[in-house]
Amino acid sequence: MDQSKTQTNLPELLVINPSPVFIIHQQQFSQKFKLLKAYESPLSTDLFLQTNAQSTKALICYGKSPVTTNILNLLPSLQLVVTASTGFNHIDLDKCRSRGIAVANTRDVFSEDTADIGVGLLIDVLRKISAGDRFVRSGNWTANIQYPLGSQLGGKHVGIVGLGNIGLKVATRLEAFGCKISYNSRQKKPVPYNFYPNVGALASNCNVLVICCILSVETRHMIDKDVLKALGKDGILINVARGPIVDEKELVNFLAEGEIAGAGLDVFENEPKVPQELYSLDNVVLTPHRAAFTEEAFSSAFQIILANLEAFFSNKPLISPV
Amino acid sequence: MDQSKTQTNLPELLVINPSPVFIIHQQQFSQKFKLLKAYESPLSTDLFLQTNAQSTKALICYGKSPVTTNILNLLPSLQLVVTASTGFNHIDLDKCRSRGIAVANTRDVFSEDTADIGVGLLIDVLRKISAGDRFVRSGNWTANIQYPLGSQLGGKHVGIVGLGNIGLKVATRLEAFGCKISYNSRQKKPVPYNFYPNVGALASNCNVLVICCILSVETRHMIDKDVLKALGKDGILINVARGPIVDEKELVNFLAEGEIAGAGLDVFENEPKVPQELYSLDNVVLTPHRAAFTEEAFSSAFQIILANLEAFFSNKPLISPV
Numbered sequence: 283m284d285q286s287k288t289q290t291n292l293p294e295l296l297v298i299n300p301s302p303v304f305i306i307h308q309q310q311f312s313q314k315f316k317l318l319k320a321y322e323s324p325l326s327t328d329l330f331l332q333t334n335a336q337s338t339k340a341l342i343c344y345g346k347s348p349v350t351t352n353i354l355n356l357l358p359s360l361q362l363v364v365t366a367s368t369g370f371n372h373i374d375l376d377k378c379r380s381r382g383i384a385v386a387n388t389r390d391v392f393s394e395d396t397a398d399i400g401v402g403l404l405i406d407v408l409r410k411i412s413a414g415d416r417f418v419r420s421g422n423w424t425a426n427i428q429y430p431l432g433s434q435l436g437g438k439h440v441g442i443v444g445l446g447n448i449g450l451k452v453a454t455r456l457e458a459f460g461c462k463i464s465y466n467s468r469q470k471k472p473v474p475y476n477f478y479p480n481v482g483a484l485a486s487n488c489n490v491l492v493i494c495c496i497l498s499v500e501t502r503h504m505i506d507k508d509v510l511k512a513l514g515k516d517g518i519l520i521n522v523a524r525g526p527i528v529d530e531k532e533l534v535n536f537l538a539e540g541e542i543a544g545a546g547l548d549v550f551e552n553e554p555k556v557p558q559e560l561y562s563l564d565n566v567v568l569t570p571h572r573a574a575f576t577e578e579a580f581s582s583a584f585q586i587i588l589a590n591l592e593a594f595f596s597n598k599p600l601i602s603p604v
Numbered sequence: 605m606d607q608s609k610t611q612t613n614l615p616e617l618l619v620i621n622p623s624p625v626f627i628i629h630q631q632q633f634s635q636k637f638k639l640l641k642a643y644e645s646p647l648s649t650d651l652f653l654q655t656n657a658q659s660t661k662a663l664i665c666y667g668k669s670p671v672t673t674n675i676l677n678l679l680p681s682l683q684l685v686v687t688a689s690t691g692f693n694h695i696d697l698d699k700c701r702s703r704g705i706a707v708a709n710t711r712d713v714f715s716e717d718t719a720d721i722g723v724g725l726l727i728d729v730l731r732k733i734s735a736g737d738r739f740v741r742s743g744n745w746t747a748n749i750q751y752p753l754g755s756q757l758g759g760k761h762v763g764i765v766g767l768g769n770i771g772l773k774v775a776t777r778l779e780a781f782g783c784k785i786s787y788n789s790r791q792k793k794p795v796p797y798n799f800y801p802n803v804g805a806l807a808s809n810c811n812v813l814v815i816c817c818i819l820s821v822e823t824r825h826m827i828d829k830d831v832l833k834a835l836g837k838d839g840i841l842i843n844v845a846r847g848p849i850v851d852e853k854e855l856v857n858f859l860a861e862g863e864i865a866g867a868g869l870d871v872f873e874n875e876p877k878v879p880q881e882l883y884s885l886d887n888v889v890l891t892p893h894r895a896a897f898t899e900e901a902f903s904s905a906f907q908i909i910l911a912n913l914e915a916f917f918s919n920k921p922l923i924s925p926v
Contacts, residue, residue: 306753394758395731398781402733405724409717409898412734414891419883423876423892431628434900436716458780459720554745561741569736570745576731578756 292316293595294338298327298353301344301366302575303388307584311342314588331356340364340591348372354381362594364587368392368447369496370604386590388583389602390447392574397451399573400492400522403546404440404456406567407518408433413564433543436460441488443481443505444495444523445471452492452522464488467495481505485512490520497524505529510536518544522573525550534559537566548573614638615917616660620649620675623666623688624897625710629906636910637662653678662686662913670694676703684916686909690714690769691818692926708912710905711924712769714896719773721895722814722844725868726762726778728889729840730755735886755865758782763810765803765827766817766845767793774814774844786810789817803827807834812842819846827851832858840866844895847872856881859888870895 295315297304304311311317318338320330331353340362343349349363354377363373364386378385406412409432417429440456442449442465453463453475464476466484471477478484481504485491491513495501505519505528513519519542521528530551536542537560544565550556553571560566589601617637619626626633633639640660642652659681665671666688676682676699685695686708700707728734731754739751762778764771764787775785775797786798788806793799800806803826807813813835817823827841827850835841841864843850852873858864859882866887872878875893882888911923 394782395754395756398727398757399731399733401781402724402727402731405720406728406733409721409724409894411721411724411728411889411891412737414894415734415889416738418878418890418892424878426876429892429894429897431902432717432894432898434717434898435720437900455780458777459723460716554748556740556746567733567737568740569733570740570751572731572736572751572754575751576754576756578759580753 293340293591294318294335295591296331296335296338296341296357297321298331298341298343299347301342301347303344303366303580303583303587304342306580310584310588315340315591328352328356340594342366342587342591343373345369345372349378350374351377354378354383362386362591362600364590366583366587371496375604384594384600385604386587386600386602387604388586391579391582391586393447393451395576395579396448396494396522396573397455399548399569400448400452400494400520400546401455401459403520403522403548403567403569404490404492404518405435407520407544407546407565408435408438410564412567416564438462438489439464439487440490440492441465441478441484442475443484443491443493443527444501445473445475446494446496448522449492449494452494461490482509482512485509485517486514488513489516490518493519493521493523493527495523495527497527501527503527503529505533507532507536510542513542515541515543517542518546520546522548525553530557537563615662615913616640616657617913618653618657618660618663618679619643620653620663620665621669623664623669625666625688625902625905625909626664628902632906632910633664637913650674650678662916664688664909664913665695667691667694671700672696673699676700676705684708684913684922686912688905688909693818697926706916706922707926708909708922708924709926710908713901713904713908715769715773717898717901718770718816718844718895719777721870721891722770722774722816722842722868723777723781725842725844725870725889725891726812726814726840727757729842729866729868729887730757730760732886734889738886760784760811761786761809762812762814763787763800763806764797765806765813765815765849766823767795767797768816768818770844771814771816774816783812804831804834807831807839808836810835811838812840815841815843815845815849817845817849819849823849825849825851827855829854829858832864835864837863837865839864840868842868844870847875852879859885 292315296318298320320327323330337359342364344366351374362384370387439462445465445467466478466481534557546567548569614637618640620642642649645652662684664686673696684706692709761784767787767789788800788803856879868889870891
């Protein structure tokens with residue numbers, strides 16, 4: 283089969299910047315669509331859109347490839363925006379609505395995996411798994427060096443900050459380990475957990491905080507000096523949401539000074555930059571923003587994106603409109 | 605208060621070799637008992653017992669400090685053996701029974717923590733938490749080096765080998781993550797999980813094996829070449845039971861050759877020796893036999909041991925006789 287000939291008959295799909303899901307499934311996308319890759323062009327994005335995408339009807343984006351008013355203005359034929367993510371606040375939804383541009387997301391395919399990483403990081407910090415692995419690999423165990431005791435997960439009072447899809451899944455998992463669950467959220471929810479309208483009060487009453495909320499103007503640096511102080515010397519912070527929700531400079535100080543007991547961090551303020559002061563600490567576990575990164579979740583996301591695009595190009599209803 | 609004078613009035617407690625729980629709570633024991641420490645004496649154990657322990661009524665032991673017929677024969681006044689463990693097959697129970705020596709254990713204080721380590725190791729292997737932590741600390745993330753996808757815990761078919769206290773707790777925890785549970789055990793149990801009378805068949809039908817059984821003549825090297833082959837290239841082995849249940853040499857070969865996908869190991873055949881071939885593998889997580897090592901479990905164990913000893917010396921019924 284002549285690939286290049288086939289490509290020209292395929293519907294166009296614009297990719298301004300590629301999401302991890304797109305990168306992993308790029309070949310499959312290229313079999314179904316003629317890909318317009320702005321990021322591979324020597325032209326500026328604006329010029330690329332003006333030159334190559336004036337008749338383009340569909341665009342795929344993600345959190346780090348926002349769809350702004352400016353971009354929408356440069357795409358007069360656009361009828362569909364698909365995001366390779368659950369969240370869609372990187373898309374100018376009002377402008378899309380007013381132009382009649384449809385928007386689709388990947389549903390809730392990443393929340394189970396994100397909750398799993400949250401629980402995994404907590405077990406790891408309490409039970410010193412990564413630190414224990416370093417201890418074994420360094421040969422210290424064979425040298426009969428003593429290793430400190432861990433701390434029990436069962437009985438811990440865990441405060442979930444943001445009880446959405448992910449927060450709820452963290453809660454149900456931790457209940458199976460015998461944890462007591464409380465939460466902070468914009469409003470009280472119909473759940474059997476204690477509600478704290480104030481995150482500082484939640485921190486005061488919990489051994490562990492698990493950050494699961496969205497990043498917004500309200501939540502930026504919400505976990506500040508006061509909250510960390512309220513969490514206290516025996517407290518543990520887990521962040522599987524977004525780095526800037528935590529005042530990272532303060533967190534590093536609290537960890538270095540032993541003013542909180544430990545942290546499990548999948549996200550950071552200036553990724554992929556991680557504060558070097560954390561590298562030498564045994565009471566922190568650092569993962570490279572991998573909460574949603576499983577083969578299965580990426581495959582599910584790909585299937586949903588593809589189903590939306592195929593529905594759109596055959597004039598059928600979208601699978602997951604937002 | 606004159607400590608030395610007080611000590612002489614305290615009841616005697618014989619310690620042939622100190623358990624981790626005894627070491628951590630040694631000071632508290634020494635406030636309540638006159639400790640006879642065979643392990644600190646220049647005398648051989650036999651000679652120490654013959655010289656210093658002829659009137660000793662109580663002994664504290666643990667798995668690595670067995671109470672054999674020989675030891676019992678050297679202790680004519682012994683009336684109580686307390687073990688700092690749940691298991692007691694290191695104690696010659698028949699001989700104790702025939703001599704009227706009471707035996708007490710620490711109840712089931714370690715099984716929750718052991719189950720937690722089992723789940724923590726599994727999440728870690730699937731989601732590459734320890735490897736991710738190494739990746740971040742090495743600066744590779746900041747250098748924008750790509751990191752592979754993990755594998756989803758939800759939907760995995762997990763086979764529990766040995767459905768006792770620990771195995772059951774691993775099962776209920778993993779159910780909360782959306783895993784499907786099967787098990788192998790000496791006999792079928794009244795549980796809602798698939799029973800496989802044969803561990804090879806269990807391995808063939810599962811993505812993950814979690815070893816939770818006791819070490820016995822029957823279970824030594826039960827996880828052999830055939831079982832690992834049945835587990836297969838995508839399979840993961842977790843061992844929180846005892847090292848010799850697995851043929852470690854075969855396991856190392858299977859891991860090095862990619863014939864199974866990964867392993868989380870808290871126990872090894874010749875602890876604290878760990879096969880050096882494992883040190884360079886990113887798909888294994890190695891912890892230094894820490895499954896039961898939390899402050900809370902050790903404190904609970906100490907309280908139960910103390911309660912048994914105090915009951916014995918005041919002629920009250922033991923708290924946890926076996």
